[in-house]
Amino acid sequence: MASIQTGLQRPGSSDSPFHIGELAIQTRAGTLAQSAITGRRGIRDHMPDQHREFFAQLPFMLVGSVDVNGQPWASVLVGQPGFMHSPDPKTLRIDAHALPGDVLGSNVRHGARLGLLGLEPTTRRRNRLNAAVTNVDAAGFTLGVTQSFGNCPQYIQGRQARFVEELGPLQVLDQPRLLDADRALIEAADTLFIASNAMLDPASPTSGADVSHRGGRPGFVRVEGGDTLVFPDFTGNSFYQTLGNLHLDPRAGILFIDFISGDLLQLCCSASVVWEGPELEAFVGAERLVRLKVERVRRLVNSMPLRWSNPSYWPLLERTGTWAxxxxxxxxxxxxxxxxxxxxxxxxxxxxxxxxxxxxxxxxxxxxxxxxxxxxxxxxxxxxxxxxxxxxxxxxxxxxxxxxxxxxxxxxxxxxxxxxxxxxxxxLGPRGSFTFDRMRTRPAVMLSAGVGITPMIAMLDGLLVNNERSRFPYPIHFIHGARSENEQAFAAFLATKQRHHKNLSVHLVHSQPEGGLPPDNLKRHVGRVTIGMLKTLLPFDDYDFYLCGPQGFLQHLYDGLRALHVPDAQIHLEDFGGDQPLRRQPDADAPLAQIELVDAADAVPVPVLFHRSGRSVTWRPEAGTLLELAESEGLAPLSGCRSGNCGTCATTLLAGRTGYLTTSGAPCPPGQILPCISVPLASIDGGAVVLDG
Missing domain, CATH: 2.40.30.10 (Translation factors)
Structure with a gap:
């Protein structure tokens, strides 16, 4: 089999644009190989000409800096377009000083490492720069570029900036806690900026401060317990500069801009990242949550001479959630x-x-x-x-x-x-175990037939987002069989996904084609999805396979893949109603089932209680499985394949012991069993088997 080139760089090596914190987060997020490739391609040690021209036309620049105590601060510099210019690709000159009351003034000193973010809300363009201060003078300061790269327009709200000529008296409010007005600004915000810092070798281009943009629907930042903020971290460029810095130093500087009044709210925080849990799962589109404990609050009133128009929200913002x-x-x-x-x-x-x-x-x-x-x-x-x-x-x-x-x-x-x-x-609530494992690093092959396309469409919808980003950076081969173009579902959806996502390849297989072409000339084949066809469509590399469709379709593909020595653990199945076990050839080294296998003929009568219905009955071997027992008592539990492969009938075992008549093809969460292949077993104390049904 062919090998997959990862393009990984040794942590800390001179050819890597990432430091050890960023590499650690990329590893945790499962994007290490892809980030190495895109990082080498996108992160430069100089500004391309378009970035130099872009910075020169901006009226403001976001800046991340660090004070003498190592605390990061997020700030904004303001000037008429042209206040920034680049005499050469390695140098950026800024003819401006920090806004009145901003600690940035004392943080800009010779040798200081700054992070800069140029943002043009009207066009949603943004470019980033990490640089060292090489000179400070009466007119401003000069920066030597260490890293330069562009960012995508995701989550940026469109706004038009304008200068105001007269400002009221400057007020600097410095306090340890958020005030009610601060919380109101935060909870209505659709944008924030976060500064962080990597305290590494000063000579390394990956060392120093950084500033980054975060956006969402209004209210995407939640205030908890008075002085803790939580916001969702959506899919991005997978560089993870901010999270990588926070991995090394949890201190963060947050900036909220009141786009109506011009007030600046600067927060000093201690950050932590939430990688899993129900709160994260419930927030649509969130990859992680970032929790910020506010330790210092600084509000600058009448400091910034810019005001902004009402926002034009990023078009795909509706695909993200809200706290409500x-x-x-x-x-x-x-x-x-x-x-x-x-x-x-x-x-x-x-x-x-x-x-x-x-x-x-x-x-x-x-x-x-x-x-x-x-x-x-x-x-x-x-x-x-x-x-x-x-x-x-x-x-x-x-x-x-x-x-x-x-x-x-x-x-x-x-x-x-x-x-x-x-x-x-x-x-009832959604359930089932046929889901995509995003933490695997092999290319994926999705194979479906007929209405078996439905879970695959849901998986693609969740993996390929925002018309350009993929939560799974490896190749995805989507192969679906239908009778004809007329019976082909979701063709337009698949065409759109393939057009925007280079890692997706779609093949539509029609057994009785009617002559029409699928949208965007998606690859179409005549015949049926078979092992022989798979051999012609893709080189047999190391893949994870996801299969869904009729029983015969699944059995043919499963047996064929096992014959090609594809490990059982790399074949994921959804059975739409078959009555025979699919996994006939488990791997020799596969773990043994955790539930005891038994012969019903050797079992003895056992009392069984169906908790929710209150129905109590004595099970005997002639009653069959616990599913059949429930049905004989007039209950109507959910079931699907009735052979332990789909997981539809999974229920909680509240008390007692049970055994399986055959090995299961569907995993169960701890404390649950599959009644369709289960029988009760006698316990030492003679107690009943109690099911939550």
Missing amino acids: LADAALAAERLAANWRPYRIAEVIDESAGIRSFLLEPADGHGVPHYVPGQFLPVALPTETGILRRTYTLSAAPSGRQLRMSVKRQGAASSWLHEHGAGAVIDA
């Missing part, structure tokens, strides 16, 4: 085990047989968080009674709606297709 939506999602998660009403807000035709249904809560509660690839258990009030089914969610979380895409092929799906917008259905 996050709180509602957390509250909804606590209701995941309850049936809740959802109203079908909109119906969208995706193909000849597949429709998407956009669901909004009808009970006043929020939309639960989920992981792309998971499914939604629903209960439909049909004329013949309640029908319970599970349908995969086909979009990444938005915090406002759930989207499930359904092929018409039975009583339940027909009811949905016939009723449409306005109908109310019940649903």
Whole structure:
């Protein structure tokens, strides 16, 4: 097999544009290899001409500096366009001084390392510079460039700046805690600037202060407990200068600008990064959360002679969350085990047989968080009674709606297709284990057929964001089989994603093509998705495979991949209703199942209690599995494959012991079992097996 070139640089080596803190964060985020490639390409030791011209046309510049105690500060310099100019690619001259009351004045000294951010809100352009002060004089100061690089327009709000001729009396408010007016400014903000510092070898180009922009929907910064701030960190250029600096030194300087009054709010903070947890998961679009403990507050009133127009928000800002939506999602998660009403807000035709249904809560509660690839258990009030089914969610979380895409092929799906917008259905919280593992560093191959495309679409929607950024930097090969162009769902979506994301390659395979071309001339093939076809579409390298579709399709691909010596652990499956175990050839070195395998014929009668319904019954071997026992008692638990492969029936074991009749293909969270392949086992104390059902 071919090897994958990572392009990694040795930490601290002369050819690496990153210091040890940045490399540590890149490793934690899973972007080390990709960051090495883009860093070498994008970070220079000089300014390109377009950056030099760009800085010269700006009326302001953001600056990160460090005081004598090592505390970073975020500041802004102001001057008429032309106050910055570059006599050569390694030098930037700034003919301006710090604004009145700003500590930047004492931080700019010979040899000081500054971080600079040139920002043009009207065009959303921004370029960054790390430099050393080489001269300070009566007119300003001169900088020698150490690192120069551009940034994308993400999360920048469009604003027009104007100068004001008269300012009121200067006020410098310096206090240890936030005032009510400060909190009001923060909680309404859509932009902040954060300064940080890497205290390394002064001769290293990676050492010194940095300043960076963060943006979001108004209110994206939360004030907790009076003097703690929390804001989401969205996907960016994967350089992680700010987080890398904070990894080495948690001190940060924060700047909020009141764009109406011109007030500057400067905060000295101690920062920490939240990498996991329900609060992070609930905030749509957040990769991490940054928590800031405020230790000093400095507000400059009537110091800056600029005012700004009302904002024009970054176009894709709606794809990010808010704290209100996050709180509602957390509250909804606590209701995941309850049936809740959802109203079908909109119906969208995706193909000849597949429709998407956009669901909004009808009970006043929020939309639960989920992981792309998971499914939604629903209960439909049909004329013949309640029908319970599970349908995969086909979009990444938005915090406002759930989207499930359904092929018409039975009583339940027909009811949905016939009723449409306005109908109310019940649903439990999303669940399922067929999700994408972003921490793996192999290229991914997504293989689907028919309506099996739905979890793959949700995964792509969550991975490839903002029309240019990928949360998974490695190649993604998307291969889908359908009967014809007429039955091909989500072709336009796939064309858009492939157009904006270079790491995505889409192949549509039609068994009975009708002659039309897919959008943007996506690669199309005639036939079926088979192992033989895979061999012709991609070199057999080291991949993770994600498979979803009918049972025969999955079994063919699974057995074929195992025959090609693809490890079982690199094949991820979603079974849409098969009744035979798929994983027939587990790896010899795979870990043994944690749940005891038993023979039902050897079992003895055991009392079983279904906790939620209060139903109590004695299980005997002839009753079959615990799922079959529940159904014989008139209960209607969720189920899918009935063979331990899909995880739909997973339930909590509250007490007692159970065993599996066969190995499971779907993992279970701690404390849960799959009733479809489980039987109760006698305990020493003779107690009952208690299930949360």
